[in-house]
Amino acid sequence: MSERDLIIERLERKLAEKERELKELRRVAGMNAEEIKREILQSIKVDLEKIEVLEARVAELNKTVQSLLDEVLYLKANLPKEEVKPREIREIKDFDENRENERKTECIAEDEIIICD
Numbered sequence: 057m058s059e060r061d062l063i064i065e066r067l068e069r070k071l072a073e074k075e076r077e078l079k080e081l082r083r084v085a086g087m088n089a090e091e092i093k094r095e096i097l098q099s100i101k102v103d104l105e106k107i108e109v110l111e112a113r114v115a116e117l118n119k120t121v122q123s124l125l126d127e128v129l130y131l132k133a134n135l136p137k138e139e140v141k142p143r144e145i146r147e148i149k150d151f152d153e154n155r156e157n158e159r160k161t162e163c164i165a166e167d168e169i170i171i172c173d
Contacts, residue, residue, distance in 0.1 A: 084092070
């Protein structure tokens with residue numbers, strides 16, 4: 057396509073859009089004030105109905121959340137409380153001797169064979 061064809065196509069689209077706008081303006085200009093008021097009121101009623109539906113959903117969700125919070129608080133109150141045990145502090149002595157004792161018990165354990173039925 058040449059540039060001329062592209063420009064003509066773009067101008068035709070703009071012309072079609074402007075014709076639609078002109079039809080809408082003629083329609084609105086042809087209406088009297090009462091028709092315009094009725095149309096506006098009708099659109100407002102539709103919007104209000106949507107808002108009422110949304111408000112009902114929000115109220116339902118609010119009740120659901122509140123009941124879930126109440127249940128969580130109830131469960132939290134009834135959980136057995138864990139007692140904090142004091143930690144024992146032990147001093148480690150003769151670390152190497154303990155290792156040698158462990159090795160000796162391992163050797164003894166390898167020598168013994170236990171058979172269970």
